[in-house]
Amino acid sequence: MKLISLSLTLGAILTLTGCSTMAPKYARPDAPVSSTWPSEGAYKNEIAKADGPLAAAISWNDFFTDDRLKKVIALALENNRDLRVAALNIEKMRAQYQIQRADIFPEINVGAGALAQRIPDPKTHAVTTHQYSVGLGFSAYELDLFGRVRSLKDRALEEFFATGEARRSVQISLIAEVANSYLVLAADRERLKISKDTLANRQTSYDLVKRRFEAGASSELDLRQAQTSVDSARVDIARLTSQVAQDENALALIVGSQIPAELLPEELSPITALKEISAGLPSEVLQRRPDIMQAEHMLKAANANIGAARAAFFPRIALTTSIGLSSDQLSGLFNTGTRIWSFAPQITMPIFDTGGTSAGLKVTEVDREIYLARYEKAIQSAFREVVDTLAQRGTLGDQMAAQQSLVEAATISYRLSDVRYKNGIDSYLSVLDSQRSLYSAQQGLIAIRLSRLTNLVTLYKVLGGGAS
Numbered sequence: 001m002k003l004i005s006l007s008l009t010l011g012a013i014l015t016l017t018g019c020s021t022m023a024p025k026y027a028r029p030d031a032p033v034s035s036t037w038p039s040e041g042a043y044k045n046e047i048a049k050a051d052g053p054l055a056a057a058i059s060w061n062d063f064f065t066d067d068r069l070k071k072v073i074a075l076a077l078e079n080n081r082d083l084r085v086a087a088l089n090i091e092k093m094r095a096q097y098q099i100q101r102a103d104i105f106p107e108i109n110v111g112a113g114a115l116a117q118r119i120p121d122p123k124t125h126a127v128t129t130h131q132y133s134v135g136l137g138f139s140a141y142e143l144d145l146f147g148r149v150r151s152l153k154d155r156a157l158e159e160f161f162a163t164g165e166a167r168r169s170v171q172i173s174l175i176a177e178v179a180n181s182y183l184v185l186a187a188d189r190e191r192l193k194i195s196k197d198t199l200a201n202r203q204t205s206y207d208l209v210k211r212r213f214e215a216g217a218s219s220e221l222d223l224r225q226a227q228t229s230v231d232s233a234r235v236d237i238a239r240l241t242s243q244v245a246q247d248e249n250a251l252a253l254i255v256g257s258q259i260p261a262e263l264l265p266e267e268l269s270p271i272t273a274l275k276e277i278s279a280g281l282p283s284e285v286l287q288r289r290p291d292i293m294q295a296e297h298m299l300k301a302a303n304a305n306i307g308a309a310r311a312a313f314f315p316r317i318a319l320t321t322s323i324g325l326s327s328d329q330l331s332g333l334f335n336t337g338t339r340i341w342s343f344a345p346q347i348t349m350p351i352f353d354t355g356g357t358s359a360g361l362k363v364t365e366v367d368r369e370i371y372l373a374r375y376e377k378a379i380q381s382a383f384r385e386v387v388d389t390l391a392q393r394g395t396l397g398d399q400m401a402a403q404q405s406l407v408e409a410a411t412i413s414y415r416l417s418d419v420r421y422k423n424g425i426d427s428y429l430s431v432l433d434s435q436r437s438l439y440s441a442q443q444g445l446i447a448i449r450l451s452r453l454t455n456l457v458t459l460y461k462v463l464g465g466g467a468s
Contacts, residue, residue, distance in 0.1 A: 020147055021147030021150050021151045021154065021304070021307040021311075022146060022147050022151070022306075022307045022310040022311050023147070023151050023154070023303055023304045023305075023306055023307025023308075023310075024303055024306055024307075026300055026303050028296070029299075029372060029375065029376065031282065031283070031286065031287075031376075031379050032376045032379060032380060033282060033286070033379055033380055033383040034282065034383070035281070035282060035283060036281065036282065037279055037281075037282065037386065037387060037390060038387055038390070038391075053277065053278060054277065054278055054280045054284070054285065054288075054463065054464075055277045055278075055285075055459070055460050055463035055464055055465030055466075056285070056288045056289075056463065056464040056465055056467065058275060058277060058460075058465055059466075060073060060175050060465065060466040062275060063274065063275045063277070063460055063465060063466070064179065064274065064275075065274065065275065066270070066271050068262075068263045068264075068265065069179065069182050069265075069271065071263050072178060072182055072251070072255060072259060072263050073175055073178050073179065075255050075256075075257060075259065075263075076174055076175070076178045076254060076255040076256060077171065077174070077175075078256075079255060079256030079257040080174055080254065080255065080256040081256055082170055082174065083167070083170050083171060083174055086163075086166055086167035086170040086171075087167055089163045089166065089167070090160075090163045090164055090167055092163075093156075093159055093160040093162075093163040094160055096156055096159075096160070110134075111134070112133065112134040113133050113134075114131070114133075115129075115131040116128065116129070116131075117129055131326065133324055133325065133326040133340070134324050134325050145314070145315075145317065146310075146311040146314045147307055147308075147311055148307075148308050148311035148312065148316070150307075151304050151305065151306075151307030151308035151311065152304075152305075152308050154300075154301075154304035154307070155301045155302075155304040155305045155308070156301075158297045158298070158300040158301035158304060159297070159298070159301050161297040162294045162297035162298050162301065165290040165291070165293045165294035165297060166290070166291075166294050168290035168467040169289075169290040169291045169294060171466060171467060172290065172461055172464070172465070172466040172467055173461065174254070175461070175466040176457050176458065176460070176461035176466065177254055178251070178254055178255065179454075179457045180454050180457055180458075181247070181250055181251045181254055182251060182265060182271075183265075183268065183271065183450055183453050183454055183457070184247055184450065184454075185244065185247040185248060185251055185264065185265060186265035186266075186267055186268040186271055187268045187446050187447070187449070187450040188240060188243050188244050188247050189244055189265060189266060189267050189268075190267035190268045190269065190446055191240050191443055191446055192237065192240040192241060192244055193267060194439070194442050194443065194446070195233060195236045195237045195240055196237060198233050198236075198435075198439050199230065199233035199234060199237060201435075202226070202229045202230045202233050202435065203230055205226055205229070205418075205431065205435075206223075206226040206227060206229070206230050208422075209222050209223050209226040209428060210223060210226075217424075218428065221428075222427065222428035225428050225429060225432050226428060226432070228432075229432055229435060229436075233439075248264065268446060268449055268450060268453075269449075271453065274453060274456045274457070274460075276456075277456075277459065277460060277463065277465065279386065279390060279459075279463065280463070282383060282386075285386070285463055285464060286379055286382050286383065286386075288464045289382055289462075289463075289464040290464070290467055291378055291382070292375070292378050292379055292382055295371070295374055295375040295378040296375055298371050298374070298375075299368070299371040299372055299374075299375045301371075302364065302367045302368040302370075302371040303368055305364045305367065305368075306361070306364045306365060306368060308364075309357075309360050309361040309363075309364040309365075310361060312350065312357050312360060312361070313350065313357055313361075314349070315347050315348065315349040316347070316348050316349070317345065317346070317347045318345070318346045318347075318348075319343075319345050319346075320342075320343075320345075320346070321341075321342060321343045322341065322342050323339070323340070323341040323342075324339075324340055324341070325338045325339055325340065326338055326340045382462065385462040386459075386462050386463065389455060389458050389459045389462055390459070392451070392455050393455050393456075393459065396448065396451055396452045396455060399448050399451075400445075400448050400449070400452060403441065403444055403445045403448050404445060406441045406444070406445075407438070407441045407442055407445050410434065410437045410438040410440075410441040410442075411438055413434045413437065413438070414431070414434035414435060414437070414438045416434075417430040417431045417433070417434040418431050418434070
């Protein structure tokens with residue numbers, strides 16, 4: 001018993017003395033992008049200059065203010081299959097980390113056995129022997145003198161952290177995708193409503209032209225032009241009805257379940273309140289994005305793997321030891337004098353492996369360079385996403401003002417042309433042109449309002465919001 005205690009104590013001491021690894025010291029690489037966002041031309045906007053809270057500091061439940069939209073997002077977070085897979089990957093990597101971490105400590109086993117055998121002897125009668133044993137010990141426990149096992153444990157830990165960031169990244173993308181799909185559905189429903197209102201107005205105009213034609217006050221050309229206007233509106237209604245159904249199906253797929261009808265939007269106009277956010281500085285924003293943090297954890301894992309590859313050049317010491325009892329009679333197994341023990345240290349060291357160990361180290365070093373390039377590319381891509389969104393944000397206000405003015409002018413033009421036609425001053429063609437211009441301007445206004453909302457959602461996403 002003293003021997004096994006001594007062995008375990010020795011193993012613990014050696015492990016503690018070998019707690020450092022041979023991995024290169026990690027230092028976060030410099031970001032290969034500008035330290036500030038652009039501020040000229042299209043980038044002059046209130047978001048880039050705002051002193052408000054950063055997106056990462058605002059939970060999605062606070063950013064979105066529409067109650068129905070928040071309930072739909074909550075359904076998606078509960079039922080979306082991609083997010084569920086990401087969560088299961090975390091559990092998988094947690095288990096793998098526990099497996100790798102367990103290699104640091106000796107695995108102690110207890111065993112019991114019995115052996116009976118018949119030995120023939122030509123000179124005497126055959127002899128039957130019995131042997132019973134019970135023992136406690138550990139086998140092939142590696143003393144981590146050069147940090148190989150600890151490096152592998154560090155790699156597994158960083159990979160586990162990376163899966164956690166991957167889940168957060170999936171959640172951010174999911175929230176933005178649900179919100180944008182919800183806004184698209186709301187916009188298409190409002191387009192459909194405008195198309196139905198337009199059809200009603202055009203049908204009224206057609207009925208008027210038809211009565212005037214029957215009375216001889218209008219030509220057949222006016223009548224056919226009015227009819228084309230009605231038929232065009234009917235085509236748009238059919239097309240938008242189909243589009244709304246497809247929008248609902250797409251939203252249900254993203255959410256992962258059927259959405260109650262009372263949670264679906266009726267039109268885009270009520271969904272105007274989204275919390276304003278600050279772009280901050282690249283140095284404080286980009287490093288908080290889960291996809292960049294995931295790339296950095298994978299870089300750290302590759303860095304730790306180099307330590308394991310370096311340790312492969314040095315000796316590996318493994319201990320196998322056990323202590324127990326053995327007797328040829330089961331009843332005498334615990335009698336005095338039945339104690340047995342074994343202690344078998346083993347040391348191996350690579351001497352000639354045709355370059356395999358050196359090649360293994362080279363692979364890990366190249367892997368680190370690959371993950372470094374991926375990390376830098378992730379930062380560059382994130383920077384591009386932010387500046388593109390800010391550039392769009394900087395011009396949407398002007399677009400909205402111009403489009404609103406266009407709608408007002410088209411409305412007045414339509415009213416005037418309709419009055420002039422009814423008074424016999426102009427032909428119905430001017431009315432038809434005004435109708436089409438008004439309808440196009442109204443649809444364009446919805447498109448710009450949708451762009452403003454989806455732009456803010458996208459900005460919230462690319463700045464790292466929605467992870468909590």
